[in-house]
Amino acid sequence: MPGRSTRLIVALDTKDTAQAVRWREQAAGHADAVKLGLEFTYARGLDAVRAAAGDSPLFLDLKLHDIPNTVASAIGSLAALRPAMLTIHASGGRAMIAAARRAVDETFPSGSRPLLLAVTVLTSMDTQGLHEVGVPGSVEEQVVRLGRLAMESGADGLVCSSHEITPLRRALGDGPVLVVPGIRPAGSALGDQKRVMTPAQARAAGADWIVVGRPITRAPDPAAAAAAIAAELSA
């Protein structure tokens, strides 16, 4: 891992604690953090999240999106989990993002504050999907618009696809931590993802972190799949 500038997060998307632990152990030594999200948390609860993450840095992906007071109060309930990263939806707007920022600062001790990441446009969306929800223009324009709003409102970083890294860096500079799902090693199934790149392409584009789920967890040999992706990031 030393020398790698793009780090790997493995998404432990399952309802089963033993399975999550097994995947974490299989990816150990290759992944730099684990992500637990809506599927696991709704099935097993917050206490199980910390147990499933073990000693790995935890990306807690709850994608909070509600009125500012509710989002802030929800963040206040997460103190015991000691996450390294936490997600909200940028489309929740300026006041919601700012409330999340304040809640993170109040909830976590200054040395162990999670990065507050704002999801811009989901990687499962394309231009047509965006138009269907009433957003005109391109995905890139919307990602940059939401990215700017989120960073102005106190986010530490953004979740985006690899395709928007260059326009985001052009618009916002090197400050935002860019976390990039929608990663598909050459030849792997897209599933529901629309805006994808390979690990090597995401690294070349300048991703700080990539998020990989099924290409590792549904591989016949998850440890080997994680090792191959880590090698692609280090090459």
Ligand SMILES: O=C(O)c1cc(=O)[nH]c(=O)n1[C@@H]1O[C@H](COP(=O)(O)O)[C@@H](O)[C@H]1O
């Ligand atoms: O916030 C995320 O992590 C996220 C945002 C996004 O736009 N797209 C996206 O796929 N994700 C998450 O990244 C992971 C991708 O999983 P795979 O498609 O299986 O690699 C899932 O856990 C998603 O919830």
